[in-house]
Amino acid sequence: MAQPLVKKDDDRDDEADYSPFMGIEKGAVLQEARVFNDPQLDARRCSQVITKLLYLLNQGETFTKVEATEVFFSVTKLFQSRDLGLRRMVYLIIKELSPSADEVIIVTSSLMKDMNSKTDMYRANAIRVLCRITDGTLLTQIERYLKQAIVDKNPVVASAALVSGIHLLQTNPEIVKRWSNEVQEAVQSRAALVQFHALALLHQIRQNDRLAVSKLVTSLTRGSVRSPLAQCLLIRYTSQVIRESGNTTQSGDRPFYDFLESCLRHKSEMVIFEAAKAITDLNGVTSRELTPAITVLQLFLSSSKPVLRFAAVRTLNKVAMTHPMAVTNCNIDMESLISDQNRSIATLAITTLLKTGNESSVDRLMKQITNFMSDIADEFKIVVVEAIRSLCLKFPLKYRSLMNFLSNILREEGGFDYKKAIVDSIVILIRDIPDAKESGLLHLCEFIEDCEFTYLSTQILHFLGIEGPKTVDPSKYIRYIYNRVHLENATVRASAVSTLAKFGASVDGLKPRIFVLLRRCLFDSDDEVRDRATLYLNTLGGDIEIDNDVSDFLFGSLDIPLVNLETSLKKYEPSDKAFDINLVPREVKSQPLAEKKAPGKKPTGLGAPPSGPPSTVDSYERQLLSIPEFANFGKLFKSSAPVELTEAETEYAVIVIVDASEAEEFSQVISKPLRSLPYDSPGQTFVAFEKPEGLPTTGKFSNILKFIVKEVDPTSGEAEDDGVEDEYQLEDLEVVAADYILKVGVSNFRNAWESMDPDSERVDEYGLGQRGEGLSEAVNTVINILGMQPCEGTEAVPPNSRSHTCLLSGVFIGGVKVLVRLSFGIDSTKDVAMKLAVRSDDVNVSDAIHEIVASG
């Protein structure tokens, strides 16, 4: 009978449930740990108890302070036993218990004895344990042994000391740095891992000394490194040196490139890949430099090992973003990866193909992807959708098949993020590819018919309200929108009402029908829906022509980053002065340094302007106001983008942000020195200047950073009293006219221009001389000089145009509104002439603008 076979399986199941730790309980094990105190130690039993303790810790059980101390003390008794296995377990549990300083003292002598034992295994492990639990004071006592251990002939002992050195360098750098000579000797070790650990430690000891690192790399790249891991390290250090040395040598060759290239022929795959990755990551890598790296990666693509395929395809995927052409050679191998068992590999292959593919391969690719989409996870689908979006923007003619693909996957199951990615993509295609608009909008309409995500429904309805009325036949969207009023929750219904109203306001022919629909909404069960319907019926109502202002108010966009509006509203205190929306800053502030490292946000499709970083205007202002001397300076008018006063990467990075308060003048009134600036942390110092009444003053400040360097006592952590005075010449800081002008746009320039007093207008003409780069360069220059907000997209100059008009708007210091109309002309000799017309609330400001341009 086949019985025994089945039986065996059953047996296995039973066994799987059996565990030597079944029913284990902390209290009982702690009781058991008393055997550690027996005068006659049973090594095997003790080992078992330690294993049980470790098992408990491993399962997430915690010991109270008392329990841990008790266990620790009894464990120390076990040093009496000569049993090797037990000693190993003792080492392990001491590390896990991470004893406190006074407990460490108890085991120090035992461990130091082991460090000098004849048994290498004792020595290596005792070093690791002692270094793990020790603090600085003890370290000086054992330093001598550690230095010896580093150059010990037993590789296990040497490695233990070196790795411990790497850890200790974080906490006790000054001690570990004294071991440099021994570490250097260990780099020459014949044992592979000793070399690796020594190299890692040596580099970390010297990492702040660029010259020393460069020397180290130069000597080692000549070839004395044996271990693959050490070779990987060397490749990383080499790329770091290349990065920091900046440019190529005069002959046009990159220093050390030959070394990286030679590593591509190493016998270890680990090293080959590390080198290939390093080459693809080189700054401004050329196709010639890339080729050998791509070749080895291509070979990896057909490896039988998933890890190798993954590593290669991930690297190639990254290369495809910057050098798509360099990767096209791999396309055939890449296509076979679409059906890879490992879905991460398949997804990376597809997105790479989408980046490198040409127009003719799009249809074939889409077919392959369709088959593949159903069995991957949402997060991969999002990656694919994003890749398809960029492909479509690259080949607009192919929009039909790509849009079809998107609409198909939109109908399938999927979570919010995935659906949002699809909807965002369709929205972007509608915006950028006019031909795709009609079909795209209909796809979206169909989607909201059966959409479970309120957020997406409302966003789509809003978008429909903007784009729908501009189509040939707006009426066909009405049905979809009105259906929402019947079938959805209150939030979506309210959005649908707004969208209907937009159609009514923009398309006269539809108005009567929309009114009928809106009137029905007056009986909705939800307040918001009823309110909106009432508002729209009244404002758009009757036969009165809709006033521009009304429709601007109802449907115009605010043109202001919402974060800034929110901050301004929060700061506004009810008073006689009405809230002035024009004073809300419109520019999305540059991010403070700390945030710069955050990965860039991907362009969002639906949500109007990106939410922007948390308002920094606000944080600077708060910072300034917190200094009593500055508190009465008035409201912060503008703070400029940070200017680095040092070359990036010098030791003292000094960054200045010019904050123009309303009472700004140009002689130094207050300076606030920084009391202390600990190593590796940023600090701020402030200087305030007064500027003469009236005109904006510009000029250069030369800056010298004066400071006193004080040594910090490593034990007490306190700075010593004596210090050395030093100073550091910083880059000059220029205060320019733009620092006095706030970029504030207007939505309708013509209206705004006309509403300003014509008497305030000042017109003049300027010759801008020859501009090799054409008009757009001239336009940008003037915009930058003035620091104003270009309106209605007029900052973009169509290529090869002979003349151009650019419209600028802004608020001058003191809250004076300024509008500028620039007319440029260019002649055959590339001579550019400009007519500048300016209107403002204050004639003096109009003159000031001319002065800025004349002197700029």
Add this chain to the structure above:
Amino acid sequence: MSPSKLDLCPSVKNMLLLDSDGRRVAVKYFSDEWATNSAMEAFENLVFSKTQRTNARNEAEIILLENHVVVYKFVQDLHFFVTGGDEENELILSSVLQAFFESVNLLLRGNVDKKEALENLDLILLCIDEIIDGGIVLETDPNVIAGKVASNSVDSGAPLSEQTLSQALATAREHLARSLLK
């Protein structure tokens, strides 16, 4: 440890040995990214559920999870994982993984399964301890690792006759199963 100091040195963030239900057999974290036991368990659950359906029995597999690269291999009812940073050289992680399951294989004398692993948990823990020290690769040669771990128990003079009862039983059972299958 600040990432800037160690970012050039290959580093391992954790080594996990889970059973076929995703429960811990032995785990070791070297990075302080997972501050609490529940954070660790959440990560283990994520890793387990995302890899459960894949076939990582012949070749080691790889997956990208929450900015971590995880390489893994399944042997019987044991799931071996090694996690590294997003930018870590995948092949270095893979060599650590290989060191992990091959040395465990040597130490368990080819009987790699959960029961055997739990019965020899001391060996598994020592093995992890010999492969990685505080995130840094200590050794990747499975023979050397197993040698270091086993030398302890061998030196203690425990002859084979002193095999634990369950070990002896397991061996006997295997012989029996083989003879039945013939």
